[in-house]
Amino acid sequence: MEKSKLLLMVLLASTVGLGACGKKETNYTTAQMVDAVVAQIKAERPEQPVSDEVRKKIEESLTLNLAVAEAARKEKIGDDEATKALMQAQSAQVLASQYFSKKMADYKPTDDELKKIYDDEVKKINASMMTADKEYNLRHILVATEAEAKDIESKLKAGTKFEELVKQSKDTASAAKGGNLGWSSLSSFVPEFAEAASKLKSGEYSLPVKTEFGYHVIQLIGEPRAVKGAPAQAAPQIPPFEQVKPQILEMAKSKHLEELQSSFKKAATAIASTTEKKPEEKK
DSSP: OOHHHHHHHHHHHHHHHHHTTSOOOOOOOHHHHHHHHHHHHHHHOTTSOOOHHHHHHHHHHHHHHHHHHHHHHHTTGGGSHHHHHHHHHHHHHHHHHHHHHHHHHHOOOOHHHHHHHHHHHHHHHHHHHHHTTEEEEEEEEEESSHHHHHHHHHHHHTTOOHHHHGGGOSOHHHHTTTTEEEEEOGGGSOHHHHHHHHTOOTTOBOOOEEETTEEEEEEEOSOOEEOTTOOOOOOOOOOOHHHHHHHHHHHHHHHHHHHHHHHTHHHHHHHHHHHHHHHHHTO
């Protein structure tokens, strides 16, 4: 049995046991609770079957927790605020896990969607190979929002000097040099930035480019130059779509999960802000 699976089993069973310390609501049988834990393991790790041995370990751990929980309830150990808060946190963790498991189970990307991801990855590989022996002299303005980036783009088109607008840049190190990033190969930048920069002509500005750092407006200064002594690059051997389809599917799932989690960041920030204010409200 893998240690990771055993750890997951114990954590899930412990969560059920903790829940039993509090107020009694629905009385589920041990078998029903074991089934719930097993279902959760299968949802999170569908590639790993749950053996009879694992199921037995879950039942043993759960039964022990339930016995201890009953003793705790009789001694009113679960009545203190700290334990109630812990159980609320455990409940939120279980619900969040169930929510993401359901959303991921419902996510069924089409072949066309997977093919688009594949094509995009091929484009990135080809672009990186085409520019591997070149250096680009770039400058940029980095801002937090797309609206700010579009505003900068509009002002540049209207004739506002780059040197004036770069004062707004979050990248203070490059802003101090007029936004200049110096001569660099595109491989030194994140993929989204590199892809946008590779399409620019001398003096041209990019549309707003989103990366993990924010939104960029990029300008290419002059023409790319050859890297002295750069070895010749062999053409990449890119496998056909059907051969790498399982890996592309995993990429799609990973991206979908990240997008789901990101969609809750604003709500999580609001909850954290409310929690921080509570001690002040008691004064």
